[in-house]
Amino acid sequence: MCELLGMSANVPTDICFSFTGLMQRGGGTGPHRDGWGIAFYEGRGCRSFHDPSPSVESEIARLVQRYPIKSHIVISHIRQANVGKVCLENTHPFSRELWGRIWTYAHNGQLDGQLKSWPLGDYQPVGDTDSEYAFCWLLGEIRRAYPQPPGAEQQAELAAFIHQRCEQLRALGVFNMLLADASTLYTYCTTKLHWITRRAPFGEAHLADADVRVDFAKETTPKDVVTVIATLPLTDNEAWTALQVGELVAFRDGEVVQQHRTLMSS
Amino acid sequence: MCELLGMSANVPTDICFSFTGLMQRGGGTGPHRDGWGIAFYEGRGCRSFHDPSPSVESEIARLVQRYPIKSHIVISHIRQANVGKVCLENTHPFSRELWGRIWTYAHNGQLDGQLKSWPLGDYQPVGDTDSEYAFCWLLGEIRRAYPQPPGAEQQAELAAFIHQRCEQLRALGVFNMLLADASTLYTYCTTKLHWITRRAPFGEAHLADADVRVDFAKETTPKDVVTVIATLPLTDNEAWTALQVGELVAFRDGEVVQQHRTLMSS
Numbered sequence: 001m002c003e004l005l006g007m008s009a010n011v012p013t014d015i016c017f018s019f020t021g022l023m024q025r026g027g028g029t030g031p032h033r034d035g036w037g038i039a040f041y042e043g044r045g046c047r048s049f050h051d052p053s054p055s056v057e058s059e060i061a062r063l064v065q066r067y068p069i070k071s072h073i074v075i076s077h078i079r080q081a082n083v084g085k086v087c088l089e090n091t092h093p094f095s096r097e098l099w100g101r102i103w104t105y106a107h108n109g110q111l112d113g114q115l116k117s118w119p120l121g122d123y124q125p126v127g128d129t130d131s132e133y134a135f136c137w138l139l140g141e142i143r144r145a146y147p148q149p150p151g152a153e154q155q156a157e158l159a160a161f162i163h164q165r166c167e168q169l170r171a172l173g174v175f176n177m178l179l180a181d182a183s184t185l186y187t188y189c190t191t192k193l194h195w196i197t198r199r200a201p202f203g204e205a206h207l208a209d210a211d212v213r214v215d216f217a218k219e220t221t222p223k224d225v226v227t228v229i230a231t232l233p234l235t236d237n238e239a240w241t242a243l244q245v246g247e248l249v250a251f252r253d254g255e256v257v258q259q260h261r262t263l264m265s266s
Numbered sequence: 267m268c269e270l271l272g273m274s275a276n277v278p279t280d281i282c283f284s285f286t287g288l289m290q291r292g293g294g295t296g297p298h299r300d301g302w303g304i305a306f307y308e309g310r311g312c313r314s315f316h317d318p319s320p321s322v323e324s325e326i327a328r329l330v331q332r333y334p335i336k337s338h339i340v341i342s343h344i345r346q347a348n349v350g351k352v353c354l355e356n357t358h359p360f361s362r363e364l365w366g367r368i369w370t371y372a373h374n375g376q377l378d379g380q381l382k383s384w385p386l387g388d389y390q391p392v393g394d395t396d397s398e399y400a401f402c403w404l405l406g407e408i409r410r411a412y413p414q415p416p417g418a419e420q421q422a423e424l425a426a427f428i429h430q431r432c433e434q435l436r437a438l439g440v441f442n443m444l445l446a447d448a449s450t451l452y453t454y455c456t457t458k459l460h461w462i463t464r465r466a467p468f469g470e471a472h473l474a475d476a477d478v479r480v481d482f483a484k485e486t487t488p489k490d491v492v493t494v495i496a497t498l499p500l501t502d503n504e505a506w507t508a509l510q511v512g513e514l515v516a517f518r519d520g521e522v523v524q525q526h527r528t529l530m531s532s
Contacts, residue, residue, distance in 0.1 A: 126363060
């Protein structure tokens with residue numbers, strides 16, 4: 001099982017605290033010794049770091065942890081390889097450009113091999129993971145349905161479209177996903193994904209995986225809204241919300257902007 | 267004037283020595299205070315670092331200089347902004363995927379504004395520089411002409427095609443370029459671009475911009491072939507070759523594999 005970490009915030013925010021917790025799971029408290037990666041959006045730009053070596057030993061991870069890169073959307077992934085060899089091109093997050101925006105994606109889970117018979121549109125995988133193939137398929141579907149960027153009034157329709165395509169992927173196995181362009185962070189859950197929104201009045205948080213505390217009241221202004229999404233809750237003294245099976249939640253500026261659930265038939 | 271730095275090698279090689287020289291020009295000995303970026307290919311994967319702040323002060327630059335990332339193709343760029351604001355999305359090198367390969371590109375020079383009336387194919391710029399627009403145009407042209415990856419027997423034809431499109435861009439101003447997929451590094455010159463191939467017997471080199479020497483004989487094996495390309499020669503005790511105006515040289519595994527020059531009419 002890989003670990004996912006995402007953030008959506010209304011002000012550029014560093015993710016050092018959460019990343020410290022996540023990093024412990026990269027060969028420290030977790031079994032995820034097959035590399036890690038992180039992408040930070042800054043305006044329309046996106047900066048990413050990938051390292052096929054375990055995060056607890058990684059020099060680049062130490063840089064990211066020490067160096068507070070301020071961002072309004074972050075996607076991170078610690079990998080436990082089950083499909084595809086351990087190498088740079090198989091290391092999440094993956095990125096492609098659509099509509100002049102950088103789209104970034106990370107996946108946890110495993111999908112049936114028949115996925116690779118699904119026809120791709122304009123995006124081709126570079127590595128050989130099921131995860132990157134699913135990303136190329138999904139983004140190709142979005143591009144085919146929306147050759148031009150959808151307007152503000154089509155955001156709900158776009159989220160419903162992405163949800164429907166995620167449902168198709170979930171039919172092939174486990175598909176927990178983080179997907180972002182420069183403004184919206186889409187999250188989708190098959191098995192495990194949790195989120196928490198922090199806003200004023202801020203309190204103190206304590207990491208579940210390391211004896212580290214942070215008092216967010218000292219780090220924030222009263223207007224800040226910061227949502228963190230992770231496979232499992234990263235803190236042990238806050239109430240996280242679990243996504244439901246088949247649920248898509250989209251965040252913008254730290255707030256929930258779209259929510260789509262599977263319609264259950266009886 | 268921005269500074270370009272490229273490398274093509276037949277074995278994974280670090281670029282610490284050349285990067286040390288280049289970095290001095292980022293606000294040290296040169297006027298390039300508007301950010302820098304570097305991309306390293308490792309197999310089919312590509313790792314890149316971007317920093318909109320001056321390279322001589324950059325924490326990420328220190329990491330890259332200290333941490334010997336071994337690569338067979340490298341593209342780096344130090345920027346002096348003349349078009350577009352200083353921000354992450356305007357920081358070279360730029361990347362896009364074509365044929366399941368990551369293509370990476372950096373440009374030095376300036377192109378006439380009429381460029382932005384040229385119709386784009388499948389790639390759209392994220393930022394607002396002429397450089398990224400030219401990259402999107404060029405890659406769209408390649409994709410249109412070669413929807414499928416050309417075979418080994420078409421490599422010369424592909425290089426000639428890229429040369430011809432670079433000539434079109436040169437008609438709009440100054441277009442010095444580095445362009446790579448995971449195997450070939452294409453270089454094109456309008457005004458200034460120099461290269462050197464180092465192979466056995468290796469000697470000692472001395473940086474022109476810092477009092478640093480390296481004895482390559484101690485760092486290499488007799489089979490290593492390493493070509494370095496830079497705007498201006500980085501060392502002051504070796505013979506660099508200047509590209510001609512309108513010349514394209516393609517390198518693979520450190521060796522020249524294609525060379526195309528403008529046909530002069532009299």
